[in-house]
Amino acid sequence: MIQFDFTDDQKMLRDMVRDFTNQEIKPIASKMDEEEQMPKELIDKIREVGLLGTVFPTEYGGGGFGEVGYCIAQEEVARGCLATATFIGAHQSIGSNAIYIGGTEELKKKYLVPLAEGKYIGAFGLTETQAGSDSFNLRTKARRDGDDWVITGEKIWITNGPFADIVSIFARTDRGITGFVVETKSPGFKAGAKEKKMGLRASATSTLMLDNVRVPKENIIGDDGRGFLIAMKTLDAGRLGLGACCVGAAKEMMELSAKFSKERKQFDQPISQFQAIQFMLAEMATLIYCMESVVYRTAAAYDRGEQISRYSAAVKLFCSEGLDKIVDMAVQIHGGMGYSRELPIERFYRDSRINRIFEGTSEVQKLIMGREILKRNGAF
Numbered sequence: 001m002i003q004f005d006f007t008d009d010q011k012m013l014r015d016m017v018r019d020f021t022n023q024e025i026k027p028i029a030s031k032m033d034e035e036e037q038m039p040k041e042l043i044d045k046i047r048e049v050g051l052l053g054t055v056f057p058t059e060y061g062g063g064g065f066g067e068v069g070y071c072i073a074q075e076e077v078a079r080g081c082l083a084t085a086t087f088i089g090a091h092q093s094i095g096s097n098a099i100y101i102g103g104t105e106e107l108k109k110k111y112l113v114p115l116a117e118g119k120y121i122g123a124f125g126l127t128e129t130q131a132g133s134d135s136f137n138l139r140t141k142a143r144r145d146g147d148d149w150v151i152t153g154e155k156i157w158i159t160n161g162p163f164a165d166i167v168s169i170f171a172r173t174d175r176g177i178t179g180f181v182v183e184t185k186s187p188g189f190k191a192g193a194k195e196k197k198m199g200l201r202a203s204a205t206s207t208l209m210l211d212n213v214r215v216p217k218e219n220i221i222g223d224d225g226r227g228f229l230i231a232m233k234t235l236d237a238g239r240l241g242l243g244a245c246c247v248g249a250a251k252e253m254m255e256l257s258a259k260f261s262k263e264r265k266q267f268d269q270p271i272s273q274f275q276a277i278q279f280m281l282a283e284m285a286t287l288i289y290c291m292e293s294v295v296y297r298t299a300a301a302y303d304r305g306e307q308i309s310r311y312s313a314a315v316k317l318f319c320s321e322g323l324d325k326i327v328d329m330a331v332q333i334h335g336g337m338g339y340s341r342e343l344p345i346e347r348f349y350r351d352s353r354i355n356r357i358f359e360g361t362s363e364v365q366k367l368i369m370g371r372e373i374l375k376r377n378g379a380f
């Protein structure tokens with residue numbers, strides 16, 4: 001594929017994360033899926049190589065690689081394990097990034113630095129039972145009491161929920177939706193049991209219960225009543241990273257499918273000789289070429305400070321739907337072996353499906369784009 005014009009630093013990052021994935025993630029990905037557990041040792045190694053803060057400036061303890069670098073890293077991690085990439089994404093791209101996007105300097109020093117350095121694990125708490133796609137309808141309440149805010153409510157489906165140290169929680173105040181940094185060790189805070197999921201089994205997801213949890217007034221993310229905007233801006237970036245994960249998983253599926261098709265013989269010849277197989281590989285490559293192009297083009301625009309909400313919705317929609325087609329073709333090319341738990345294909349098939357749902361469903365991405373297209377009288 002035509003390579004992006006990555007800088008030497010970005011290429012070094014890509015090679016480092018590729019080696020890391022090959023050595024530390026791929027060998028244990030299937031075991032993590034079976035056991036529905038990510039070992040602490042892997043989290044420690046991820047922290048040591050700096051993958052918990054790639055995107056943030058160095059003055060906040062990050063790698064200084066910006067969104068393009070973050071996407072490069074997530075693409076490589078996702079080649080080994082989408083659950084691991086999801087753990088990193090929830091911590092960094094949404095949990096911590098909400099603080100980077102909306103927090104004061106003091107809040108960044110207090111929480112973003114240790115999050116970027118991996119001393120704390122982060123999570124992003126927006127979704128509630130009645131507030132999924134309709135996230136504006138959230139009911140978690142925050143009321144002011146002296147120098148504190150007191151938060152009560154319940155969040156569901158929170159990635160890293162069972163073990164996060166810090167959660168960016170969105171709650172309703174008298175002025176509207178507001179973001180808060182909540183320490184999970186605070187009295188009244190409780191995480192529910194790990195959800196049993198179709199895929200991403202090594203990524204822990206849970207309910208979070210907040211019963212009169214006190215947070216100091218300084219822990220507000222941005223202005224009172226402006227939290228929804230911060231949550232949406234955070235998801236703009238989150239969706240780019242998610243697109244990058246789809247690119248990584250898709251490349252892995254194409255590489256494994258091409259290799260398998262050359263080895264597997266039927267009718268006295270490798271199945272790669274059948275046009276039907278070559279056509280599927282060609283469809284995969286076309287999708288990947290387009291997916292990769294929109295991810296890095298949009299990530300570069302984000303790093304230049306451009307407004308990318310509608311483009312990141314398109315990236316998320318196209319990449320998640322593209323990956324689903326690619327994993328389906330990968331199973332088909334592998335035949336019965338594609339359905340076997342002996343190979344990683346079936347894990348990627350299960351793990352990929354969520355990308356069309358979380359951080360806004362495909363339908364929600366279309367709503368975002370539809371609104372923008374009409375507002376711009378047909379331009380995009």
Ligand SMILES: Cc1cc2nc3c(=O)[nH]c(=O)nc-3n(C[C@H](O)[C@H](O)[C@H](O)COP(=O)(O)OP(=O)(O)OC[C@H]3O[C@@H](n4cnc5c(N)ncnc54)[C@H](O)[C@@H]3O)c2cc1C
Pocket residue numbers: 090123124125126127129131132133134156157158159160197200205354357358359360361362363364367
């Ligand atoms: C594994 C996992 C991890 C997650 N991690 C997090 C996390 O870390 N933090 C967090 O806050 N949330 C998280 N979520 C929540 C996730 O973002 C929501 O599940 C998602 O936004 C969809 O909401 P819902 O499940 O309530 O579906 P619903 O909103 O109930 O949607 C059901 C169906 O209705 C469709 N629909 C809804 N409204 C419309 C409409 N107006 N027009 C057309 N169709 C519509 C949807 O597209 C979908 O097909 C996670 C979810 C999962 C499963």
